[in-house]
Amino acid sequence: MAKRLQSYESDDIVVTFDPNICIHSGDCVRGLPAVFDVRLKRWVRPENAPAERVADQVRRCPSGALQFRMKSAD
Template sequence: MDGSRIGDAQNTEESLLAQGYRKYTGEDIDIYYNKDICAHVGNCVRGNPAVFEVGRRPWIIADNGGADDNERVINTCPTGALKFIRKN
């Protein structure tokens, strides 16, 4: 699923927060996560366990991965529970 948008709309911080996503700030990319949508399929954890680690607080650390790789992993999320906004 395309992690850069919801439906036809490009992600904005305002729209993501309004829809219940929580923000995990990174230097080059912010990651957003909505626990109500997550189906716990685990693609994210398998995709990069340094960034996505269940049980850690915070469980997402964006800067533990490169922005391009974070984008790649987020796009493997089948439910849309993960979104991103690239910076710069």
């Protein structure tokens, strides 16, 4: 059964994570550990870095499991 899409947001950005397509490369936790910490239940904390930095890291996700949307673009 497919796992549900996860969504995490700060005041500036919404980050979504699709656990069905993550390939566990670890790029996110290595690249921005203040935001991506798999030891925590709420493992994505976009408020811990500038939104542009979070967006840059999300773009480096090799599987596309991480996606983002800037709230200012709404």
